[in-house]
Amino acid sequence: MARGNQRDKAREKNLKAQASQKHKNTKTGAEMQRDKEAAAEMMRKKQAAADAKKAAEAKN
Template identity: 55%
Template sequence: MARGNQRDLARAKNQKNASKNKGGNTENGYEQAKSKLSNAEIMRQKQAEADAKKKALEEKALQEKKDAKAPKKPTELGS
C-alpha cells in the first residue's frame, strides 16, 4: 500500500480525459448506411479505373512483344 490513493487519482484523471476526448459516431443508422453505399460506389469506380489502366498496360506490353518478334522490313534509301 505504498502508493496510497495515487492509483485512484490517476484512474479518475484518466476517466475525465477519456470522457473529454470521446467523440464517437454521431450518424444515425440511415446516414451510416448511406455513407457505406457511397463509399462502396467510390471504391468500385476506383477499382474499375485501376483495372482499365492495368489492361491497357498489358495490351501495350503484348503489342511491344509482338513488334519485337516481327521481322524488320527493309527500307529503301533514295531509290
C-alpha cells in the same frame, strides 16, 4: 497510508480522460449507410480505372 491519495488522484485523472474520449459512433443508420455506399462507389470507380489501365497495357 501515503499511497491512497496517489491512487485516488490517478483514478480521478483516468476517469476524466476516459470521459473525454469518443466511445460510440454518433452517426445514424441512414448516415452510416450513405457513407458506406459513397465509399463503395469510389472503390468501384477506382477498380474500373485499374481495369481500363490493365486492358490498355495488355493491348499494347
